Amino acid sequence: MPRMVIINTSPxxxxxxxxxxxxxxxxYGKVHLPEEVNEEIEQGKLEGINLPDISSLEFINIxxxxxxxxxxxVRDLDKGETAVILNSLINPGSLVVIDDFLARKxxxxxxxxxxxxxxxxxxxxLKGLIDSVGPYLDRLNQLGFYLAPVHRLHILxxxxxxxx
Numbered sequence: 001m002p003r004m005v006i007i008n009t010s011p012x013x014x015x016x017x018x019x020x021x022x023x024x025x026x027x028y029g030k031v032h033l034p035e036e037v038n039e040e041i042e043q044g045k046l047e048g049i050n051l052p053d054i055s056s057l058e059f060i061n062i063x064x065x066x067x068x069x070x071x072x073x074v075r076d077l078d079k080g081e082t083a084v085i086l087n088s089l090i091n092p093g094s095l096v097v098i099d100d101f102l103a104r105k106x107x108x109x110x111x112x113x114x115x116x117x118x119x120x121x122x123x124x125x126l127k128g129l130i131d132s133v134g135p136y137l138d139r140l141n142q143l144g145f146y147l148a149p150v151h152r153l154h155i156l157x158x159x160x161x162x163x164x
Contacts, residue, residue: 034083
């Protein structure tokens with residue numbers, strides 16, 4: 001199990017909208033959310049986006065803001081993505097849960113442990129927490145989550161599902 005699981009806004013949003021936010025607790029026990037991500041979630045709620053009330057989720061711990069030169073070096077990532085990566089660097093061995101392509105690329109270049117919404121769905125399927133990943137991928141598509149066809153096939157294969 002990773003030392004810490006540090007999660008960004010979009011996995012929280014999509015898991016909530018899929019009705020699966022509780023699988024984070026089942027998979028990891030506790031997850032950590034940088035304050036910057038919490039602020040993004042609160043702003044999104046004000047804008048009418050369907051997001052959870054973080055304070056009601058006892059398995060989510062909010063991490064305080066961290067000041068670092070890293071915050072100023074990475075200009076193309078938003079504050080939440082930067083905070084997730086920074087907190088992972090401060091806590092070696094952490095798992096970064098992030099979907100954004102550029103943030104994933106930066107995470108890989110930094111050799112961070114990485115997963116995203118689809119990776120969580122795979123882990124949930126392999127642990128028997130959900131029956132199938134495919135219908136959730138369809139629903140993610142309806143919610144605006146972009147997934148290239150080749151990645152969808154890879155996800156389904158990894159989740160040990162039949163591909164039609």
